[in-house]
Amino acid sequence: MTGPDARGRCVANRLPAASRRHTTGVTIDTPVNLREVGRLRVLEALHAAPRISRPELVRVTGLSRATVSSLVADLITVGLVTEEAHREGAEVPAARRTGRPAQTLSLVPSAGYAIGADIGHQHVRVILSDLFGTVLWEHWVAKDVDRAPGETLDLVAVLVGRALQEAGVDRERVLGIGAGIASPVEKGSGELGAEGIMPGWVGLHLTDELRGRTGLPVRVTNDANAGALAELMYGAGRQVDDMVYIRLSAGIGAGIVSNGRLLLGARGLAGEIGHLPLVTDGLICRCGNRGCLETVASPVAIARLLSQSWGRQIAARDLLALIKQRNTGALRAVRDAGDAVGRALAALVTLLNPRLVVVGGDLAAAGEDLLEPLRAGIGRHTLPSAARGIEIVTGGLGAGAEVRGAAGLVLSAAPQLLA
Ligand SMILES: [Zn+2]
Numbered sequence: 001m002t003g004p005d006a007r008g009r010c011v012a013n014r015l016p017a018a019s020r021r022h023t024t025g026v027t028i029d030t031p032v033n034l035r036e037v038g039r040l041r042v043l044e045a046l047h048a049a050p051r052i053s054r055p056e057l058v059r060v061t062g063l064s065r066a067t068v069s070s071l072v073a074d075l076i077t078v079g080l081v082t083e084e085a086h087r088e089g090a091e092v093p094a095a096r097r098t099g100r101p102a103q104t105l106s107l108v109p110s111a112g113y114a115i116g117a118d119i120g121h122q123h124v125r126v127i128l129s130d131l132f133g134t135v136l137w138e139h140w141v142a143k144d145v146d147r148a149p150g151e152t153l154d155l156v157a158v159l160v161g162r163a164l165q166e167a168g169v170d171r172e173r174v175l176g177i178g179a180g181i182a183s184p185v186e187k188g189s190g191e192l193g194a195e196g197i198m199p200g201w202v203g204l205h206l207t208d209e210l211r212g213r214t215g216l217p218v219r220v221t222n223d224a225n226a227g228a229l230a231e232l233m234y235g236a237g238r239q240v241d242d243m244v245y246i247r248l249s250a251g252i253g254a255g256i257v258s259n260g261r262l263l264l265g266a267r268g269l270a271g272e273i274g275h276l277p278l279v280t281d282g283l284i285c286r287c288g289n290r291g292c293l294e295t296v297a298s299p300v301a302i303a304r305l306l307s308q309s310w311g312r313q314i315a316a317r318d319l320l321a322l323i324k325q326r327n328t329g330a331l332r333a334v335r336d337a338g339d340a341v342g343r344a345l346a347a348l349v350t351l352l353n354p355r356l357v358v359v360g361g362d363l364a365a366a367g368e369d370l371l372e373p374l375r376a377g378i379g380r381h382t383l384p385s386a387a388r389g390i391e392i393v394t395g396g397l398g399a400g401a402e403v404r405g406a407a408g409l410v411l412s413a414a415p416q417l418l419a
Pocket residue numbers: 274275276285286287288289290292294
């Protein structure tokens with residue numbers, strides 16, 4: 001979306017939603033207000049660059065100097081933008097290398113806040129972050145989520161209230177809640193495709209449920225997409241346009257970034273790699289199919305294999321401790337899981353040709369014991385030219401990836417929400 005036409009359409013399409021929230025008397029039928037278009041362009045430019053000079057802002061927005069000056073004055077008056085002397089390390093425009101110090105403009109971090117909520121199979125995590133994604137408040141609760149949607153959603157609402165109270169943030173300043181959930185989420189309707197995945201949540205509209213409980217606008221995606229977004233915004237994928245993020249937790253899913261954008265598919269269900277068939281005549285998966293990746297490579301599946309092999313109960317949470325102790329049986333089981341994940345990823349690598357694969361979720365803590373067979377699995381089942389140069393790493397954000405990406409859903413739309 002770099003051509004002027006594409007950009008112009010994009011801006012015009014976004015205007016009505018932004019107008020509804022922050023101005024009076026502007027409705028979806030009002031002709032495009034050029035000043036509002038300009039304000040949005042300035043906010044988008046400030047959102048894209050942490051600090052920017054006025055001449056640069058004129059160049060990036062394509063607006064006149066006078067218009068930029070007037071819009072910036074308004075934004076400073078309402079507390080969205082601040083201007084300060086040039087900081088060490090930032091590039092100084094050539095025209096400013098002599099004379100008085102250059103000034104740079106930036107968004108005010110406290111101009112808006114986002115809530116992130118990560119709803120897994122066995123936990124709820126909520127954060128409050130400022131406009132720059134800095135986490136100001138965080139809380140994690142163990143919870144048996146799959147069959148208790150009402151209780152879980154009530155818990156999220158309580159945590160949202162606590163976050164605002166304890167961080168001293170006014171609800172009016174919150175741009176919205178981003179929620180990532182361990183279930184497929186239908187694009188558009190936001191309905192959960194939770195059949196077999198989260199039995200109590202089938203057909204629920206998470207957006208409506210959370211908005212009803214908190215009074216805040218809500219955006220929803222599945223947890224693997226949230227993790228991918230977080231790695232793209234804050235982690236290993238910051239400079240990367242083509243990436244696959246795979247989450248290896250109680251569920252297995254992938255978030256796919258292609259050409260800098262999350263690839264969602266026609267109904268938002270792309271990336272369900274956990275349900276690729278891996279084993280002929282394997283175990284029946286909770287999705288109803290047979291031999292899915294999730295039945296052999298999730299921490300639960302590995303723990304089940306060890307339990308059967310050793311004749312005593314091993315819980316998924318014990319697995320990392322066993323690996324740390326260099327238990328040979330646990331290591332073998334994790335390496336076999338890595339090989340299975342590598343074979344499944346080989347299909348994605350062949351189809352999508354990513355530059356980076358980021359491994360997240362609980363099992364990522366196994367590190368090289370997991371990554372080495374995973375890399376080998378990709379290498380063995382992919383065209384040599386597609387496998388060459390691909391980087392395969394564990395995520396940089398650990399267990400906090402999904403919740404930060406969930407908040408990132410809101411923050412990535414901050415210019416439209418603030419305009
Ligand atoms: Zn399955």
